[in-house]
Amino acid sequence: MDKIALGPMPYMSVMPALLVGAxxxxxxxxxxxxxxTVACxxxxxxxxxxxxxxxxxxxxxENKTFSLNVPMANHVVExxxxxxxxxxxxDKSGIFTTVYGKLKTAPLAAECPVNIECRVFSSVDCGSHLLYVGEVAEIHADRSCIVDGRPDTGKCDPIVYAQSAYWRVGKQIDKAFSAGKKYRKK
Ligand SMILES: Cc1cc2nc3c(=O)[nH]c(=O)nc-3n(C[C@H](O)[C@H](O)[C@H](O)COP(=O)(O)O)c2cc1C
Incomplete structure (x- = not known):
């Protein structure tokens, strides 16, 4: 590879497109x-x-609570x-149907197959942005998207954000915590 220095910028290869509810x-x-992302x-x-x-x-x-909602690809416009x-x-309150869970003050978008209810644990003032760390109070997942007790990526059809565009998750290429076992020293 022939690397070029691009200068400091807030880059990450791929990111989830989520909806923060408050x-x-x-x-x-x-x-x-x-x-x-996940913090702990x-x-x-x-x-x-x-x-x-x-x-x-x-x-x-105001409430020290928020939600992270995982929209499906069919809700890319919203x-x-x-x-x-x-x-x-x-007023963006009518774009999704709001329901409340355990915390009562973190609105959850019913159309999203996964809702993560959070209580603010801490916030870090990084400059332009505040990094909110939220303790997960509950995960609400649509029954039809759950496989083996966890949200299934294929069924949830989440939106990936990269290069100022929205993408769908592609094909699985191998198993994590397992593929590495095939490694042989060169
Ligand atoms: C794909 C995409 C990703 C975004 N990610 C963030 C983000 O992580 N943090 C942020 O502060 N704003 C982000 N924004 C911008 C906010 O969503 C935007 O300013 C929004 O209007 C804020 O809404 P509010 O003022 O009702 O909170 C993003 C926008 C888009 C389209």
């Missing part, structure tokens, strides 16, 4: 977020980086809309 003054709001195993935690200017931030600060328009300008 109640702002009692009303559900959903925003698209791709800068999100025990206790289970996830994290998402939110620009301080987001309307969503007001709701998270998902992108939630990333184009701010709740400060437009």
């Amino acid at each position: 109640n702002v003054k009692g009303k559900p709001n959903y925003m698209t977020a791709a800068w999100a 195993m025990a206790p289970p935690m996830v994290c998402v980086a939110l620009n301080k200017a987001r309307f969503t931030v007001k709701g998270i600060e 998902t992108d809309h939630c990333g184009l328009v701010s709740g400060a300008q437009e």
Whole structure:
């Protein structure tokens, strides 16, 4: 390989396209977020980086709860809309059907096959963005998407975000924590 220095930038190869749900003054709001991942195993935690200017931030600060919702590929238009328009300008509460789970203040988008209910564990001020670490209070998954007690990627049909575009998950190429066993020293 012939590497070229591209300069510092917030790059990651692929990211999930998620919807962050938060109640702002009692009303559900959903925003698209791709800068999100798992943060801890025990206790289970996830994290998402939110620009301080987001309307969503007001709701998270108000309730100290939020949700990460995994939209399906067939909701790509609604998902992108939630990333184009701010709740400060437009009421986004009707784009998805809202239900509530354990925490009561983290709105869950019923049309998304997986909803992750979170209680704010901490927030790190990184500069333009706040990194919210959320302790997972509950995972709600659609019965038809569960295989062996876990959401099945093929059935959930999640949206992948990369190169300013939305993608579908491709074919499985091997098994994790297993493929490496075939490794032989050169
Ligand atoms: C694909 C995509 C990914 C995005 N990821 C993030 C993100 O991770 N963090 C963030 O702060 N904004 C992100 N945005 C921008 C927000 O979704 C956008 O500013 C939105 O209007 C904020 O909504 P709100 O003001 O109602 O919270 C993303 C937008 C798109 C289209």
